[in-house]
Amino acid sequence: MEGHKLGRAPNFTGACIVMFGVNLGWILLLLFAVYGLVAAIFLGLVVNHWVSWLEHRKQLADQRYGDVSGDT
Template sequence: MRNTNDRPAAPNFTQACVVIFGVNLTWILMVIWVVWGLLAVAATGWLVNHVINRIALARG
């Protein structure tokens, strides 16, 4: 059986995840802006902010 203590550490992909989240959020908001207008983008941005704040509060 293989010894599990000799495995290399897993890479940290946190920075890449944050960058890709920003890129995806940007293009999604641009598509919403083109299709439904600036008011829909503002409402979506407010909703995303609200969800992120609730997650932050839940994490303590």
């Protein structure tokens, strides 16, 4: 074990984004089936607002501290 070198961790960002979409899809379908279209649209709007807010915060942090992630 002493000679075993640690490698880099795999990048699971793409898989995380895909699974977020899959989970959001079944949650919206379940919400639509149980409570109707209005509830599903409302949840979709809330999630859209939340993602936009996160993007705005990331842009502010990139401007303030510079882009250190290297994902330009």
